[in-house]
Amino acid sequence: MSLDAPHEMAANAIPAPATPSAPGPVPLDAQTAGTSFLSSIVGDNRPPSPPARLAGDQQQGPLVRVVPHLARAPIGRSTVHAARLLRPASWLKSHELSVETTYEQRKNGSSSVLFKLVAGPGLHWLKYRGAWLQVKRERETRAMNMMSGTPWETVTLTTLSRDRNVFSQLLSEARDLAMKGQEGKLVVHTAWGAEWRPFGLPRRKRPLGSVVLEEGVGEKIVEDVKAFLERREWYANRGIPYRRGYLLYGPPGSGKSSFIQALAGALSYDICLLNLSERGLTDDKLNHLMTNAPERSFILIEDVDAAFNKRVQTSEDGYQSSITFSGFLNALDGVASGEERIIFLTTNHIERLDPALIRPGRVDLSMLIGDATPQQAKRLFTHFYGVEQGETAEPSLSPDELRRLGDELERLVKKAMKAGKRVSMAALQGLFIQNDARTAVTACKDTYLSVANAQ
Ligand SMILES: Nc1ncnc2c1ncn2[C@@H]1O[C@H](COP(=O)(O)OP(=O)(O)OP(=O)(O)O)[C@@H](O)[C@H]1O
Structure with missing residues (x-):
């Protein structure tokens, strides 16, 4: 196929601020460049920046950024113009790249910054399933998302092809790519103003069995949540708001957050992490967030005692948020809607x-998640160094010795407890990470029994 060059293209291209020129041409032929360009257009599952025009609905992924704009780009609309614009050599190039960054601050204080180059504001060309597509990203200069301060954006796809299916195929592929990134992953959302946005990249799911709680505790919570999820009709028929609240309480490092x-x-x-000390959080925003959490998500409020122990909300730096205790209670109660709401509080x-x-x-259900019991310590130990496919994690450790060491650990934790010593699950995990099985048991003895014996 040979068409003429886009003489106006360079002049008309929107010079996006902070949009570096690519060092060289970037091939946009989706058939040869694979789906990488497609993914860069639709983005991955990181928070989109800037958001789409219809991004008010937090369920929308990158795919939806494309959908509404298609409607405004009738196929063949600019056939003549586009035909004039195109020149074979330049279709395969795009210099309009933007840098998309993601910043993640972890609970332990560490942080990471990721960046990737994406097709920035301006014109791009790609060949998709034999059809040439023009992709135009435009930022609104006047309107912006009032909550986050980021400009809206319009993405217009235009094709010369008569085959309208090319759009639905492209969109299905984009959706599948977006969903693949989340498959088997846990998405954590945080509040941005009054809306929820995914925080960082989707994380690997943690197996439920890897959080070792006292016998029966985890099972009770799981059963309760499952029973609740099966009773939507029951709640609706009785006019009761379809919500359930859980409180997990206990010492630090016992596995509350990990279990949730x-x-x-x-x-x-998904998890929607709500920080009540957030600057700018008001009763109204809180209420909005609680009632508009993404579907199929838990709202998690950690260390809820720190927030309202004196019915005043103060953050670490002394900042007093404007949410009130009664506002928080109202938000917890939620409007009497049929929306499912599952709230977890920890303290x-x-x-x-x-x-x-x-x-x-x-x-509705409070559960103590306590320090390690002797049996829990042994189960965590076995989980760490355990037998998989007939072999222990350490080749020199026989299954018999593993059992013996587990029993020894159980006995020593029992002794430590009798002596009034508390054994934290997080501390045990720390010892197991650093040591092989035999050294870990000796280290536990040194840590807990030397003190206990001395008492
Ligand atoms: N019961 C447990 N089983 C397995 N690992 C655990 C358990 N308890 C704690 N850990 C480990 O210890 C670390 C801290 O756990 P977590 O943050 O879940 O504790 P927490 O009870 O929520 O603590 P805090 O009250 O301080 O928020 C995690 O890395 C977790 O893997």
Whole structure:
């Protein structure tokens, strides 16, 4: 196919600020360049930047950024213009690249910044299943998302092909690519103003069995959540808001957050992490967030005691957020809609919580997630060094010795508990990560029994 060159293209191309020129031409033939350009157009599953015009619905992924604009780009609309614009050599090039960055701050203080080059504002050309497509990304200069301050964007796809199916094929492929990135992964959302946005990349799901709780505790929570999910009709018929609140309380490092994340993963739910100390959070925004969480997600509010122990909300730096205790209670109750709402609260200090917060209807199930019991310690040990396909994680360790070491650990944790010593699951995990099985048991003895014996 040979068509004429886009003389106006360079002049008309939108010079996006902070859009570096690519060092060389970037091939855009999707048949030879694979789907990489397609993925760069549709993005991955990171928070889109800037958001799409219809991005108000948090369920929309990158795919939806393309959909509404197709409607405004009738096929063949600019056939003549495009025919004039095209020249064989330049169709396969795009200099309009943007840098898309993702910043992730982890709970332990570490952070990472990822970047990738994506097709930026301007014109791009690609050949998709034999049809040439013009892709035009335009930023709105006047309108912007008031919540996040980012400009809206229009992506217009135009084709000369008579085959309209090319759009549906492209969109299905884009959707499949987007979904693949999330398959088997846990998506965590955080609040941006009054809307939810995915935070960082989707994470690998943690197997539920890797969080070792006291016998029966995890099972009880899982059963309760599953029973709740099966009773939508029951709630609707009785006019009861379809919501359930859970409180997991106990010492630090006992597995509260890990269990909630693993449970979300097991049920293919997302997590919506709500920080009540967030600057700018108001009662209204909180209410909006609680009632507009993405479908199939748990709302997780950690360390809820820190937020309202004196019915005043103060962050670490002394900033007082403008949410009120009664506003928080109202948001927890939610509007009496049929929307499913599952809320998890965690705390290290249940005694500091206001009784109004944990009354039934707001918190329906409270569970203590405690320090390690002797059996838990042994199970965690076995999980770490355990037998897989007939072999232990360490070749020099026979299954018999593993059992013996596990029993020894169980006994020593029992002894430590008798001596009033607390054994944290997080601390045990730390010892197991650093040591082989034999050294780990010796280290536990040194850590817990030397002190216990001395007492
Ligand atoms: N019961 C457990 N089983 C397996 N791993 C655990 C368990 N408890 C803690 N851990 C490990 O310890 C670390 C901290 O756990 P987690 O953050 O879930 O504890 P937490 O109870 O939520 O603590 P905090 O109250 O301080 O938020 C995680 O890396 C987790 O893997």
